[in-house]
Amino acid sequence: NAGVTQTPKFQVLKTGQSMTLQCAQDMNHEYMSWYRQDPGMGLRLIHYSVGAGITDQGEVPNGYNVSRSTTEDFPLRLLSAAPSQTSVYFCASSSLGSVEYFGPGTRLTVT
Amino acid sequence: AQTVTQSQPEMSVQEAETVTLSCTYDTSESDYYLFWYKQPPSRQMILVIRQEAYKQQNATENRFSVNFQKAAKSFSLKISDSQLGDAAMYFCAWGGGADGLTFGKGTHLIIQP
Numbered sequence: 070n071a072g073v074t075q076t077p078k079f080q081v082l083k084t085g086q087s088m089t090l091q092c093a094q095d096m097n098h099e100y101m102s103w104y105r106q107d108p109g110m111g112l113r114l115i116h117y118s119v120g121a122g123i124t125d126q127g128e129v130p131n132g133y134n135v136s137r138s139t140t141e142d143f144p145l146r147l148l149s150a151a152p153s154q155t156s157v158y159f160c161a162s163s164s165l166g167s168v169e170y171f172g173p174g175t176r177l178t179v180t
Numbered sequence: 181a182q183t184v185t186q187s188q189p190e191m192s193v194q195e196a197e198t199v200t201l202s203c204t205y206d207t208s209e210s211d212y213y214l215f216w217y218k219q220p221p222s223r224q225m226i227l228v229i230r231q232e233a234y235k236q237q238n239a240t241e242n243r244f245s246v247n248f249q250k251a252a253k254s255f256s257l258k259i260s261d262s263q264l265g266d267a268a269m270y271f272c273a274w275g276g277g278a279d280g281l282t283f284g285k286g287t288h289l290i291i292q293p
Binding site for chain 2: 100104112117168
């Protein structure tokens with residue numbers, strides 16, 4: 070099992086550009102989440118999904134879009150990148166009562 | 181909304197000694213999970229230990245144990261026989277089920293050889 074995979078590992082964007090961070094899991098987990106981690110902060114929840122076709126907002130959803138068309142994939146879209154979105158992004162998956170498994174993270178810089 | 185507070189931004193301990201990291205949380209829910217995650221410089225999030233709120237017995241995992249005080253909403257992590265490889269950021273997190281985790285800001289643990 071690969072667990073939770075994220076691509077790319079690093080990305081540099083210019084302000085106003087859009088991009089999609091990819092996340093996939095092969096553990097057949099129904100729940101998936103996206104977090105961002107800024108210096109001196111813990112991880113903060115952006116969006117989450119409890120199953121294919123179902124998504125909801127977390128603590129810091131503005132500027133991000135998600136969809137979940139399959140159980141395995143949960144992409145995160147930045148619609149118009151801003152310097153405030155410079156961060157490390159983590160995707161995670163879990164099932165009810167289980168531990169949350171994290172991907173390796175994507176370091177995004179917006180200039 | 182849930183909140184998680186880690187009041188120690190940094191802790192230092194001598195190798196082979198014991199250290200305790202503090203965590204308090206606030207929630208109105210009665211059934212939930214609490215976690216400690218370790219984040220080394222590689223930035224990978226690694227689960228250290230998990231506690232189910234309905235279980236009174238404190239979770240243990242080798243050299244790692246917790247002191248879970250549900251009424252006080254306290255969830256501290258004790259690391260015994262500290263090793264150089266334990267040096268990392270440690271995050272306390274609260275989880276209610278399907279809607280993700282709420283994290284504290286972390287404690288940077290330094291191990292002195």
